[in-house]
Amino acid sequence: xxxxxxxxxxxxxIVKWEDAKIHVLxxxxxxxxxxxxxxxAYWTGRNLLIFxxxxxxxxxxxxxxILGAKIPYTADEVRRAVIETLRANDFREDVYIRPIAFVSTxxxxxxVRTLDVSLAVIAFPFGKYLPPQGIxxxxxxxxxxxxxxxxxMAKIGGIYVNSVLALVEARSKGFDEALLMDASGYIVEGSGxxxxxxxxxxxxxxxxxxxxxxxxxxxTVIKLAADWGMTVQEKPITREEVYTADEVFLVGTAAEIxxxxxxxxxxxxxxxxxxxxxxxxxxxAKVVRGEVERYVKWVTPxxxx
Ligand SMILES: Cc1ncc(COP(=O)(O)O)c(C=O)c1O
Numbered sequence: 001x002x003x004x005x006x007x008x009x010x011x012x013x014i015v016k017w018e019d020a021k022i023h024v025l026x027x028x029x030x031x032x033x034x035x036x037x038x039x040x041a042y043w044t045g046r047n048l049l050i051f052x053x054x055x056x057x058x059x060x061x062x063x064x065x066i067l068g069a070k071i072p073y074t075a076d077e078v079r080r081a082v083i084e085t086l087r088a089n090d091f092r093e094d095v096y097i098r099p100i101a102f103v104s105t106x107x108x109x110x111x112v113r114t115l116d117v118s119l120a121v122i123a124f125p126f127g128k129y130l131p132p133q134g135i136x137x138x139x140x141x142x143x144x145x146x147x148x149x150x151x152x153m154a155k156i157g158g159i160y161v162n163s164v165l166a167l168v169e170a171r172s173k174g175f176d177e178a179l180l181m182d183a184s185g186y187i188v189e190g191s192g193x194x195x196x197x198x199x200x201x202x203x204x205x206x207x208x209x210x211x212x213x214x215x216x217x218x219x220t221v222i223k224l225a226a227d228w229g230m231t232v233q234e235k236p237i238t239r240e241e242v243y244t245a246d247e248v249f250l251v252g253t254a255a256e257i258x259x260x261x262x263x264x265x266x267x268x269x270x271x272x273x274x275x276x277x278x279x280x281x282x283x284x285a286k287v288v289r290g291e292v293e294r295y296v297k298w299v300t301p302x303x304x305x
């Protein structure tokens with residue numbers, strides 16, 4: 001995949017992609033002190049719709065609060081920066097949007113509270129992140145970092161080394177994606193996705209206090225499932241519950257709703273995407289394109305038509 005577009009939003013200016021540069025002593029480059037989001041916008045053929053923009057920007061500010069850094073913009077300014085970036089590039093296809101606030105002062109001081117924070121918004125055309133027909137996952141040896149050690153609820157750059165190590169391990173063994181256990185051995189997340197399992201007609205997902213990112217897609221799925229009377233129970237999930245589940249799927253902005261058809265060489269169910277996963281994925285595809293009246297509130301149109 002090649003990530004490219006014409007323009008980037010950087011500290012209040014639209015600059016050419018090639019000119020969106022920072023200094024090598026940038027604090028975030030050394031210590032992982034960046035706060036970022038991954039957002040998608042979908043091209044409907046008539047307009048570009050950003051999915052749950054408000055919720056993503058809100059999470060950014062929560063992440064900054066947890067880190068102790070101050071984003072020098074209001075939430076409204078960040079939302080407008082995202083829209084401005086998409087308009088500047090005049091996208092007419094599905095895109096991925098990466099707003100990033102990063103501690104930019106060139107210093108080796110660790111106390112970020114008084115340091116400068118820059119904001120950039122990068123967006124580029126983006127298709128499927130994982131194969132939508134189903135993936136083969138492996139439970140990896142790296143454990144999900146516990147939230148008493150790093151705030152996994154926050155989308156902070158440095159925390160992603162945990163995900164990088166997990167995915168490198170899974171991919172180097174020939175799998176598509178990693179499943180991470182927490183320190184107690186419960187399965188908590190994929191490297192960049194939340195996990196759901198279906199067992200005996202019920203859906204389960206780990207609770208938010210279980211060292212997971214409080215995913216926006218996770219929240220979307222819980223609400224969509226509730227609409228057809230299927231409650232999602234938040235509970236710790238064991239490895240053997242995953243192996244013996246009827247269905248397993250991963251959810252995230254990039255992964256959307258991806259069926260897991262095999263874990264550690266064991267087929268999940270009959271080794272094909274299950275009916276609940278398929279139904280949710282189809283509904284999700286409509287919701288993000290503003291086709292479901294009840295959830296039109298979740299999409300922000302980019303162009304005035
Ligand atoms: C570790 C991790 N878990 C879960 C998710 C899913 O979160 P969301 O649905 O908000 O994209 C992501 C992606 O952002 C992630 O990086």
